[in-house]
Every structure is written in structure tokens, then in C-alpha cells.
Amino acid sequence: MILYPLFQWTVRTFWHAIGPVEIRGLEHVPASGPVLVIANHQSILDPILIQSFCPRPIHTMAKSTQYASPIMRRLLPRLLAFPVRRYQVDPQAVRNVLRHLRQGDAVGIYIEGERSWDGRLQPPRLGTLRVILKSGAPVVPVAIAGSYDVWPRWHRGIHRAPVRITFGSPLRFPRLDRRRDRDAALDDTAATIMGALRRLLEGSGR
Amino acid sequence: MAIRDLLWACPLCGSVGGLARSRGGDACRTCGASFRRVSGSAIQARLPDGRVQTRPSAEWAAALPPEPSPAGEGGRDPAGRAGGDRLWRRDRVLARFALGDEPIRLGGEFLGTMERLGPKRPGELALTGAALELRLDDGEVHRWPLEELSALQASSGTVQIRPRGRPIVSFAFPDSSARLWEESIAAALRVRWRGLGRGEIVEFQPRIVGRPAGRVG
Numbered sequence: 001m002i003l004y005p006l007f008q009w010t011v012r013t014f015w016h017a018i019g020p021v022e023i024r025g026l027e028h029v030p031a032s033g034p035v036l037v038i039a040n041h042q043s044i045l046d047p048i049l050i051q052s053f054c055p056r057p058i059h060t061m062a063k064s065t066q067y068a069s070p071i072m073r074r075l076l077p078r079l080l081a082f083p084v085r086r087y088q089v090d091p092q093a094v095r096n097v098l099r100h101l102r103q104g105d106a107v108g109i110y111i112e113g114e115r116s117w118d119g120r121l122q123p124p125r126l127g128t129l130r131v132i133l134k135s136g137a138p139v140v141p142v143a144i145a146g147s148y149d150v151w152p153r154w155h156r157g158i159h160r161a162p163v164r165i166t167f168g169s170p171l172r173f174p175r176l177d178r179r180r181d182r183d184a185a186l187d188d189t190a191a192t193i194m195g196a197l198r199r200l201l202e203g204s205g206r
Numbered sequence: 207m208a209i210r211d212l213l214w215a216c217p218l219c220g221s222v223g224g225l226a227r228s229r230g231g232d233a234c235r236t237c238g239a240s241f242r243r244v245s246g247s248a249i250q251a252r253l254p255d256g257r258v259q260t261r262p263s264a265e266w267a268a269a270l271p272p273e274p275s276p277a278g279e280g281g282r283d284p285a286g287r288a289g290g291d292r293l294w295r296r297d298r299v300l301a302r303f304a305l306g307d308e309p310i311r312l313g314g315e316f317l318g319t320m321e322r323l324g325p326k327r328p329g330e331l332a333l334t335g336a337a338l339e340l341r342l343d344d345g346e347v348h349r350w351p352l353e354e355l356s357a358l359q360a361s362s363g364t365v366q367i368r369p370r371g372r373p374i375v376s377f378a379f380p381d382s383s384a385r386l387w388e389e390s391i392a393a394a395l396r397v398r399w400r401g402l403g404r405g406e407i408v409e410f411q412p413r414i415v416g417r418p419a420g421r422v423g
Contacts, residue, residue, distance in 0.1 A: 063361070064310070064318060064319065064320035064321065065320060065321065065323075065361065067310050067320045068320065068322075068323075073310060077310070077311075077312035077317060078312070082317050082318065083310050083317055083318040083319070083320055084318070085318065085319065085320070085321070085412070086357070086359060086361070086366070086374075086411060086412055087356070087357035087359070087366065087367075087368035087374050087411065087412055087413070088356075088357070088368065088412055088413065089412055089413065090318065090412070092316075092317075092318040092319070093318060096317065096318070113411060114359065114360070114361075114411075117211075117212055117267065117385055118212065118263060118264040118267040118268075119247060119263065119264050120264055125409070125411075126408070126409055126415065127412060148247050149246030149247045150246075152212075152247045152263065153207065153211075153212075153362075154207050154208065154209060154211045154212035154263075154385075155207060155208075155209070155243050155247075156207055157243070159243075159245065159246050159247075161246045161247075
């Protein structure tokens with residue numbers, strides 16, 4: 001856990017060289033207790049920024065292929081990232097989410113499952129919606145805007161641009177233990193979360 | 207990663223897969239317009255007559271067709287609805303096959319696993335209405351019928367597939383667009399699934415999931 005605050009401090013201190021960051025709605029992040037931080041995904045920089053500027057440590061789901069290099073395999077877990085397999089249902093990733101929530105941690109998931117190609121909001125992943133409904137934990141929607149201008153998926157270079165991160169009011173969904181009940185609630189849950197993210201992004205002027 | 211990964215067709219002349227690497231960006235092989243990133247995520251197009259247009263990248267992307275069509279077609283391939291061997295796309299690739307899984311741990315704690323990808327192997331990938339076929343330069347050939355794919359996604363600058371019950375295969379496209387290939391395979395899969403009566407695909411990752419035809423909501 002020593003590395004995490006050091007990482008936060010470093011990003012907060014030196015990010016200004018890349019551009020201004022505006023943080024809104026931090027009062028919506030519960031000081032303690034389980035919470036799911038559900039964000040949109042515009043850039044590879046999003047987890048770095050959200051984890052650095054959120055006052056609580058966030059255990060963040062990251063694609064397993066990011067652990068390919070020995071350095072990242074050592075670094076990412078120490079920055080509270082845990083892996084999720086692609087191309088198959090990953091019960092271990094779900095167990096990690098539920099375990100962290102049981103321990104009263106904050107868990108971060110990018111609901112679109114991948115970075116947006118064009119910066120626009122993509123449809124949510126069904127598996128993420130199911131985990132939300134399985135956990136019953138409060139959901140804080142987080143809209144990040146502008147990171148796409150800094151480093152879009154289709155280009156390697158970083159450009160200076162302002163970024164705004166907006167934390168929204170917590171959303172509450174019932175905990176549903178039966179898969180059939182979760183499946184029945186998928187569409188409404190998706191509409192509520194994506195609607196909240198859309199409104200937060202519109203409030204960012206993007 | 208390149209502008210052609212975002213703009214899988216030329217937003218000015220509509221040429222699918224038309225953009226290729228050029229100095230400082232990408233250029234359309236058909237109309238000659240060149241594209242480069244300027245401020246933020248904006249893209250500037252320089253037309254052959256010297257005129258310049260700068261727009262947000264999302265605006266350029268919105269000018270693309272809704273989805274790619276088979277090679278040489280202006281629209282969807284009616285014959286492809288039941289599959290067929292109509293060619294959608296063919297390009298040079300660097301293919302990597304997953305060789306196995308490795309555990310990821312923090313101290314003694316097991317966090318999960320990751321796939322270990324093998325070396326890059328050059329070859330040619332072809333997409334038809336019925337299958338993906340990979341012909342490696344060393345002579346090895348793989349053919350995956352579309353209905354046997356269980357997952358599809360672009361990951362960074364690659365497209366990755368998972369044939370049912372087998373490890374993933376990753377493709378990089380040195381001369382083409384990863385997004386064009388992702389969208390093309392997705393479009394061919396949709397047509398194939400409809401043709402087989404499996405309904406509409408609602409998700410391609412972590413597994414391809416269909417919603418039976420006629421179901422509402």
C-alpha cells in the first residue's frame with residue numbers, strides 16, 4: 001500500500017505539465033464502506049487519473065494482458081489493480097470484486113469494457129451489470145472527459161488538454177441472488193447507469 | 207495505433223480500408239486526402255487540391271458508414287445472409303497464438319490468470335461470409351467457421367478472437383486497420399447468426415451472446 005499514495009502524489013503533482021484537471025462531486029464518494037466506482041473509458045490514462053484524484057483507494061479491474069511484462073505484473077497489483085480475462089467469463093475476477101466489496105473497499109470497473117475509439121460512450125458490458133446486481137453495492141458513476149483529447153486510443157502521442165472528472169450521486173440497485181432476476185433487471189440497470197454517465201458527461205460540456 | 211484504426215474508411219470519399227500509412231499520418235489511396243492529428247483529438251484532412259479541413263475525430267468517425275460491407279459491395283451482401291464464401295476482406299497480418307495461462311499473484315495471494323501469447327507469425331488473413339482463414343507464410347493454415355467463434359474484440363492495435371474451446375488468436379494488421387477488421391468480423395458474424403436463426407448478437411466479448419429473434423427488451 002506504500003506505492004499507491006506515492007503514485008497518487010506523483011500524478012497529482014506532475015499532471016499539470018500535461019494539462020489542467022478539474023475534479024467535481026468528490027462529496028458523492030462515501031468515506032468508507034463498499035462502493036462500486038463505475039466509469040466511462042476514453043483513454044489509457046483514465047485509471048491513472050481516477051485513482052490519483054479519488055480520495056479513497058480504488059481496487060480496479062484491468063485486462064489481464066496488461067500484466068504481460070514482468071514490470072507490470074509486479075506494479076499493477078501494488079497499485080490495487082486485479083486482472084480480468086477477456087474472451088471468457090472470468091469467475092476469479094468476479095470473486096475478487098465481491099471479496100473487496102465484502103471487505104468494505106471501493107472497486108473500479110470501466111463499464112464499456114474497453115476504451116472508446118471515438119470518445120463517445122459505448123454500450124455497457126452485460127457481465128459488469130450482472131456483478132453490480134449480484135453485489136447490491138452502491139454505484140458511484142464517474143464521467144471522465146477530455147482524456148480522449150490527451151491520448152486517444154488510435155494515437156500514441158500525448159497532447160495538452162483539460163480533463164474533467166465528475167463523480168455522480170450514488171445509485172442503488174437491489175442485490176439479486178438469482179441469475180434469472182439479474183437478467184430481468186439488466187436493461188433497467190443499464191439505462192440508469194448509462195443515463196447517469198451521459199448526464200455527467202453532458203455537464204462536462206463534452 | 208494509427209488514424210486508420212479509427213477511420214477504417216475514408217470519411218471524404220468513402221473508400222473502405224482506403225487509408226494507408228503516410229508521412230506524419232495516414233492518406234487515402236483512392237482520393238489522395240491525407241489525415242493527421244492536430245490539437246487534442248482533432249484530425250486535419252488535407253485534400254489533393256490543397257484545401258484543409260479540421261474537425262473533432264468523433265465528427266470524422268461519424269461520417270463513416272454504419273458498418274463495413276463485403277469487399278467491392280456498396281451495401282450488405284444479400285447472398286451472405288446464409289453464409290457463403292463471398293470475400294469480405296483479405297490483409298497481411300502478424301498472428302500470435304496463446305500458448306497457455308500464467309498465474310498473477312501479489313505475494314502469496316492468487317489474483318487471476320493471464321494468457322501467454324506466442325511469437326508473431328506473418329501470414330494472410332481472409333474473412334468470408336462463412337469463415338476466417340489464416341494462411342501463415344510457413345505454410346500452416348487455420349480455418350475457423352464464423353459460428354465457431356466464441357469471442358471477438360479489438361485490443362489496443364490488434365484484433366483477438368477465441369475459437370470455441372481453443373486458445374485466443376491475436377492479429378496485428380501492419381498495413382490495415384484493426385478497427386476495420388473488428389467491425390468487418392462483427393458484421394459478418396451478425397449476418398451469419400441471422401442466417402442460422404440464432405437471432406441478433408448483443409455482445410461480442412467476453413463471449414458472443416445472441417438475443418433470439420422476436421424477443422423484445
